Amino acid sequence: MPREPNLDALVCFDIYSANLAIGRLYKPLLEPLGLTYPQYLVLKVLWETDAQSLGTIGRRLGLESSTLTPLVKRLEARGLVTRLRDTGDERRVVVSLAEAGRVLEARTEGFARCLIEGTGMSVAEMEQIHRLMRKLTAGTVQQA
Amino acid sequence: MPREPNLDALVCFDIYSANLAIGRLYKPLLEPLGLTYPQYLVLKVLWETDAQSLGTIGRRLGLESSTLTPLVKRLEARGLVTRLRDTGDERRVVVSLAEAGRVLEARTEGFARCLIEGTGMSVAEMEQIHRLMRKLTAGTVQQA
DNA sequence: TGCGATTGCATCGCGTGCGACTTATTTCTG
DNA sequence: CAGAAATAAGTCGCACGCGATGCAATCGCA
Structure with missing residues (x-):
């Protein structure tokens, strides 16, 4: 029986996996251009x-x-x-x-459309992600 | 003058950068444990x-x-x-x-707290990220 | 003005991350 | 039940990604 996953598991796993998933989504689009x-x-x-x-x-x-x-x-x-x-x-x-x-x-040019279709997310959800990710990244302390 | 960034730029950049930022946030926590x-x-x-x-x-x-x-x-x-x-x-x-x-x-045990403090995000925002990232990853087509 | 501190880029070693391929085991089908 | 197909893990080559380090150009302050 799995135990209750704690908070950092949620965020870490999900952003980590989502980033890899987006990379995989883009791979077939970028391959014809010879780009990673x-x-x-x-x-x-x-x-x-x-x-x-x-x-x-x-x-x-x-x-x-x-x-x-x-x-x-x-x-x-x-x-x-x-x-x-x-x-x-x-x-x-x-x-x-x-x-x-x-x-x-x-x-x-068609990549944004592929992203919408490939993930099944709405534009509003995409903008929500944008806002949250920006805040998260900005919040991480940049040590001098 | 920079042009208007289009939609996929927002999501790609931000998830990509956020993932790297979390990795950097965890690095000093994981170093004493000898883990990546x-x-x-x-x-x-x-x-x-x-x-x-x-x-x-x-x-x-x-x-x-x-x-x-x-x-x-x-x-x-x-x-x-x-x-x-x-x-x-x-x-x-x-x-x-x-x-x-x-x-x-x-x-x-203290990592979840470090994540909250290090990013400045609320628990509610974390849960929102969890929900959106799960949906995004789940939506990406898993080709057979 | 001079010289130490800072900045910007580059190099190196190591640990991911994946596609293409190989090998071994299991499952499917006739 | 035999051969084909599918599945699970592993190997290899290449491209990130970073910390540590090096080096040259610039800055700052006495």
């Missing part, structure tokens, strides 16, 4: 605002440079982005969309 | 119900055998669980808690 799910998220950040530094992209997605550096290099190797040192601050590397990366956005 | 976050989740499944097959654990967490096999072997190497072939069905491997794994649960 994290690579898609990085491109999405750039489609919103082009020419951002590695650190800015990392802060947006909650990723360390040790994760982002090799990932972006793979995007560069496929000719989707360019990496250039910031002339104003030579420490920074500015990632910009190459032409091949820019035109790729058009092929992702 | 996925290892903790596997033990949590066993604390709920002991002696489950590898496949059952995988279905609960949404993990493939290729991920779970080496993870559980590491838990076995630390003496936290045992792996035994099911006598009734020799294809199955039953994972059970060893004594060291069983007593470890006591040292995780």
